[in-house]
Amino acid sequence: MDFAFYQQLADDALNDVEPSEELCLRLLTDESLQLMPLLNAAYAVRHAHFGNQVQVHILNNAQNGRCPEDCSYCTQAKTSDADIEPYPIKNEEEVLGEAERAYNAGAHRYCMVFSGRGPTAKRTDQLAGYIKAVKEKFPSLEVCVSAGLLDDEKAKVLKEAGLDRLNHNLNTSRDNYGKICTTHTYDDRLNTLLSAKRAGLETCSGLIAGMGETPEELIEVAKTLASVNAESIPVNFLLPFEGNVLPGTPEDAKQLTPEYCLRILCMFRLTNPRADVRCAAGREFHLRSLEAMCLYPANSLFLDGYLNGQGAERRRTYQMIQDAGFAIVSDQPLEDLLEEIPADADPNAKISELTRDGVQIKSMDQLRPAMPVKS
Numbered sequence: 001m002d003f004a005f006y007q008q009l010a011d012d013a014l015n016d017v018e019p020s021e022e023l024c025l026r027l028l029t030d031e032s033l034q035l036m037p038l039l040n041a042a043y044a045v046r047h048a049h050f051g052n053q054v055q056v057h058i059l060n061n062a063q064n065g066r067c068p069e070d071c072s073y074c075t076q077a078k079t080s081d082a083d084i085e086p087y088p089i090k091n092e093e094e095v096l097g098e099a100e101r102a103y104n105a106g107a108h109r110y111c112m113v114f115s116g117r118g119p120t121a122k123r124t125d126q127l128a129g130y131i132k133a134v135k136e137k138f139p140s141l142e143v144c145v146s147a148g149l150l151d152d153e154k155a156k157v158l159k160e161a162g163l164d165r166l167n168h169n170l171n172t173s174r175d176n177y178g179k180i181c182t183t184h185t186y187d188d189r190l191n192t193l194l195s196a197k198r199a200g201l202e203t204c205s206g207l208i209a210g211m212g213e214t215p216e217e218l219i220e221v222a223k224t225l226a227s228v229n230a231e232s233i234p235v236n237f238l239l240p241f242e243g244n245v246l247p248g249t250p251e252d253a254k255q256l257t258p259e260y261c262l263r264i265l266c267m268f269r270l271t272n273p274r275a276d277v278r279c280a281a282g283r284e285f286h287l288r289s290l291e292a293m294c295l296y297p298a299n300s301l302f303l304d305g306y307l308n309g310q311g312a313e314r315r316r317t318y319q320m321i322q323d324a325g326f327a328i329v330s331d332q333p334l335e336d337l338l339e340e341i342p343a344d345a346d347p348n349a350k351i352s353e354l355t356r357d358g359v360q361i362k363s364m365d366q367l368r369p370a371m372p373v374k375s
Contacts, residue, residue, distance in 0.1 A: 003037065027266060028263050043297065055276060064367060075241050082308070106318070110134065115148075118147065124147075128158055142164040144163075152198055169207060203229075210282075231276060232278065278302070279295070291320065310366070
């Protein structure tokens with residue numbers, strides 16, 4: 001084994017030397033490149049910028065369904081027949097209640113996701129009010145918002161309200177984009193990221209692997225995100241929700257082996273060495289017994305599941321972090337967070353395990369745990 005090759009991978013990334021497309025392709029497809037030394041090279045880069053710390057992010061599905069877009073991977077798209085229960089935008093009381101739950105659960109970042117093409121000026125002001133309220137109550141809790149397409153002025157309003165990051169995923173390559181969505185374009189998404197940058201916001205943008213893309217197209221996304229200096233990159237692996245136009249085929253599932261998923265994470269780390277690389281949706285489903293290994297190239301993950309899909313039990317995730325020798329970025333010590341929260345006290349304390357047979361949709365108790373009780 002040529003250990004010098006793997007050392008050079010790490011050294012180049014540590015010196016901000018971007019790997020060539022040919023090298024990235026080897027990382028993804030060359031079986032002679034062994035996984036463990038590749039993970040070690042990626043970890044050297046991750047450790048240099050983030051140490052052994054793991055950032056925990058919690059999503060708030062702040063508006064469910066009723067979306068006019070036709071993104072074929074999404075349970076909330078107008079074309080999806082997934083079994084979700086739509087609801088309008090949550091009110092400020094509910095948003096703050098879920099922010100408190102996220103803070104108490106050890107989250108470093110609270111991510112509010114609003115379905116739809118993009119906010120009106122009035123809705124943008126409403127979101128700005130939510131951001132201000134969360135930041136005033138929990139100053140140490142970073143806030144990320146995903147609200148669809150934005151222009152410069154709307155991005156500026158959110159920045160002035162105290163927003164830390166704006167999320168808008170590229171999802172796939174330019175050439176593949178028209179195959180997964182027809183109601184907006186790749187450039188619409190890219191321009192939203194550029195508007196966020198011009199407003200002084202950090203950007204969170206990633207992809208969903210497993211949507212029929214080639215390895216070369218994965219590399220294109222990684223390099224595009226490097227070119228726009230995306231501070232945060234969630235790497236998602238397609239979850240096969242029943243009812244979606246693009247549910248994930250058996251061939252997709254075969255492609256997204258645990259090893260291939262880890263190679264994708266390593267490639268994104270080495271092409272974006274300073275970015276917050278997140279092992280996002282599909283972590284439990286596709287990595288299976290190698291799930292803990294994602295923490296070697298990635299420095300963050302989601303707790304309490306995803307936008308509409310259930311994830312792993314909270315205690316299991318924190319135990320995994322501790323067992324792998326990592327620490328979390330939180331005001332709460334990891335030892336305290338490992339104290340089990342009774343499932344009947346918090347619907348998100350325990351979320352059923354995923355199996356290869358399918359993905360469970362979140363219940364309303366999990367989607368709206370802070371919903372005010374009606375008298």
